[in-house]
Amino acid sequence: MTIGTMESSTTSGGRTRREATRQKLYEAAVTLIAEQGFSATTVDEIAERAGVAKGTVYYNFASKSVLFEELLRHGVGLLTASLRQAAEDTAQRGGSKVDALDAMVRAGLVFIERYPSFTQLYVAELWRTNRTWQSTLMVVREQAVAVVEGVLREGVQNGEFSEEIDVQLTASALVGMVLVAALDWQAFQPERSLDDVHAALSRLLQGRVSGPR
Amino acid sequence: MTIGTMESSTTSGGRTRREATRQKLYEAAVTLIAEQGFSATTVDEIAERAGVAKGTVYYNFASKSVLFEELLRHGVGLLTASLRQAAEDTAQRGGSKVDALDAMVRAGLVFIERYPSFTQLYVAELWRTNRTWQSTLMVVREQAVAVVEGVLREGVQNGEFSEEIDVQLTASALVGMVLVAALDWQAFQPERSLDDVHAALSRLLQGRVSGPR
DNA sequence: GTTTTTGCACTGACCAGTCAGTTCAAAAAG
DNA sequence: CTTTTTGAACTGACTGGTCAGTGCAAAAAC
Numbered sequence: 001m002t003i004g005t006m007e008s009s010t011t012s013g014g015r016t017r018r019e020a021t022r023q024k025l026y027e028a029a030v031t032l033i034a035e036q037g038f039s040a041t042t043v044d045e046i047a048e049r050a051g052v053a054k055g056t057v058y059y060n061f062a063s064k065s066v067l068f069e070e071l072l073r074h075g076v077g078l079l080t081a082s083l084r085q086a087a088e089d090t091a092q093r094g095g096s097k098v099d100a101l102d103a104m105v106r107a108g109l110v111f112i113e114r115y116p117s118f119t120q121l122y123v124a125e126l127w128r129t130n131r132t133w134q135s136t137l138m139v140v141r142e143q144a145v146a147v148v149e150g151v152l153r154e155g156v157q158n159g160e161f162s163e164e165i166d167v168q169l170t171a172s173a174l175v176g177m178v179l180v181a182a183l184d185w186q187a188f189q190p191e192r193s194l195d196d197v198h199a200a201l202s203r204l205l206q207g208r209v210s211g212p213r
Numbered sequence: 214m215t216i217g218t219m220e221s222s223t224t225s226g227g228r229t230r231r232e233a234t235r236q237k238l239y240e241a242a243v244t245l246i247a248e249q250g251f252s253a254t255t256v257d258e259i260a261e262r263a264g265v266a267k268g269t270v271y272y273n274f275a276s277k278s279v280l281f282e283e284l285l286r287h288g289v290g291l292l293t294a295s296l297r298q299a300a301e302d303t304a305q306r307g308g309s310k311v312d313a314l315d316a317m318v319r320a321g322l323v324f325i326e327r328y329p330s331f332t333q334l335y336v337a338e339l340w341r342t343n344r345t346w347q348s349t350l351m352v353v354r355e356q357a358v359a360v361v362e363g364v365l366r367e368g369v370q371n372g373e374f375s376e377e378i379d380v381q382l383t384a385s386a387l388v389g390m391v392l393v394a395a396l397d398w399q400a401f402q403p404e405r406s407l408d409d410v411h412a413a414l415s416r417l418l419q420g421r422v423s424g425p426r
Numbered sequence: 427g428t429t430t431t432t433g434c435a436c437t438g439a440c441c442a443g444t445c446a447g448t449t450c451a452a453a454a455a456g
Numbered sequence: 457c458t459t460t461t462t463g464a465a466c467t468g469a470c471t472g473g474t475c476a477g478t479g480c481a482a483a484a485a486c
Contacts, residue, residue: 017465035342039252042441053467058443060465124337127396129248166413168402169394173417176393181386183340189381200379204386207420230430230485255475266432268478273430277476 022060024050026071034117037124038068069133072125075118076140082107083147097155102205104148105178106198112182113194123179145171177201235273237263239284247330250337251281282346285338288331289353295320296360310368315418317361318391319411325395326407336392358384390414 028049032041043064047054061067086107090100112119126137148171155161178201185197241262245254256277260267274280299320303313325332339350361384368374391414398410 021465036344037250037252037337037341039250043443044441054442055444055467056465059467064442120340123340127333127336127400128250131249162416165416166409169398169410169413170417172397173390173394173414176389176391177386178389180389180392181382184385185382187340196379197382200382201386203375203378204383234431256477257475266434267476268433268480269431271477 018060021050021052021056024052025057025060025067026074029067029071030075030115030117030121033068034120034124038064065132069136071118072122072133072136072140075115075122076144078115079108079111080143080147082111083144087147087151097151097158097160098206100151101148101174102202104151105174105201105205106194108175108178109182109194109198109201112179112186116183116186119179119183123183145175148174174205177204231273234263234265234269237265238270238273238280239287242280242284243288243328243330243334246281247333247337278345282349284331285335285346285349285353288328288335289357291328292321292324293356293360295324296357300360300364310364310371310373311419313364314361314387315415317364318387318414318418319407321388321391322395322407322411322414325392325399329396329399332392332396336396358388361387387418390417 025046029041029046032045032049035041043057044054046067047057050057057064057067061070083104086103087100090103095103125131125133126141128134131137149167152161152165152167152171156163156165156167181197181201185192238259242254242259245258245262248254256270257267259280260270263270270280274283296317299316300313303316308316335350338344338346339354341347344350362380365374365378365380365384369376369378369380394410394414398405
């Protein structure tokens with residue numbers, strides 16, 4: 001995706017070049033902001049890491065905040081698509097709703113393994129208040145959680161889940177479970193395999209924690 | 214602060230006033246940093262919110278970072294104590310390990326309800342890298358998670374939990390479950406009662422999600 | 427008399443955003 | 457095929473402002 005950048009290609013000029021620059025800026029920004037936070041990250045740093053002049057940042061994005069917001073939108077878009085895909089695939093394969101949740105847990109882990117910095121940054125900003133990009137975060141959160149809530153609701157309807165479960169809270173809790181477990185995995189035991197982590201979470205998800213019954 | 218005495222250890226007077234000022238500064242800082250993040254929060258703001266002169270901040274703390282670090286230590290100390298208490302009480306009452314976990318979930322919720330800003334701020338900083346207070350965060354995280362891990366381990370030993378569970382990961386996941394559910398609760402449905410939220414999480418914890426038996 | 431707080435002026439570093447100027451590939455003209 | 461023009465993309469020095477931290481004399485608290 002980012003490689004190459006040999007010109008040619010494209011029908012009408014320059015478009016490709018710009019896209020490549022934006023991509024480089026996203027990648028630079030995501031790492032730096034994950035490490036240091038938004039305010040502590042300077043535009044100069046982002047430009048330098050992307051191998052681009054500062055002016056280029058402002059040629060491509062209206063401001064530092066706008067760059068960040070577009071980054072958020074882009075990233076959560078990827079996650080949401082992936083979760084939806086997982087749920088759909090399970091349904092088509094005739095799997096149960098628990099299977100769907102399990103597949104989504106895995107999709108979440110895959111995402112976090114692939115984009116750890118983005119995840120870090122997202123978590124760090126999500127519950128802040130008074131920030132300009134607050135609304136962007138909300139919208140984007142809504143989308144992702146809605147997928148989980150959808151599966152839970154369907155499960156309640158078809159009798160697979162108890163009618164007494166609190167869909168909203170349970171969805172939050174599940175997201176939190178995966179999020180924190182995955183971040184800890186990446187931060188403190190990155191050598192472990194995804195399957196390994198997934199197995200542990202599966203067990204928890206399916207209530208197979210208590211002893212041999 | 215440099216060498217020697219200066220620490221005349223005023224038994225009655227001085228201690229209290231200073232302590233009160235520090236407390237005011239903690240409270241001001243915790244709110245502001247939770248809302249805006251560390252870097253975006255200025256020392257002038259903290260002083261103003263605490264109703265104190267800027268010089269006082271520097272009389273009481275060596276720097277902005279030090280103020281923040283001591284804040285972290287102080288806050289997590291409270292949480293850890295509370296979790297330990299919950300586990301202990303359950304044990305003394307002869308409850309099972311699941312009961313202990315459940316009690317700890319509740320203790321966590323109580324803490325977050327009481328100190329939502331601190332929790333926000335903590336989550337926002339925990340997985341960052343390259344920060345000066347990184348080590349403080351780690352130590353402090355270790356303490357809290359260790360309490361949960363302890364209970365899980367005891368549960369495995371006495372046969373209440375499966376031997377196959379991954380203690381470390383499961384502990385992370387449980388912490389994440391409570392953390393995210395509680396933050397969402399505070400942020401998006403603050404009108405709900407603690408009992409309500411606790412009930413929903415209990416259900417999840419005890420695997421009573423799947424249908425009517 | 428000692429500790430703590432105040433108020434305020436000051437400094438030096440740092441940083442978001444700007445803008446006049448440069449680059450260069452492709453289109454138009456010759 | 458060669459030369460000229462065009463304009464989108466990019467550059468980096470510069471500006472105006474902000475902020476952590478200092479210094480200190482005087483007041484307040486103890």
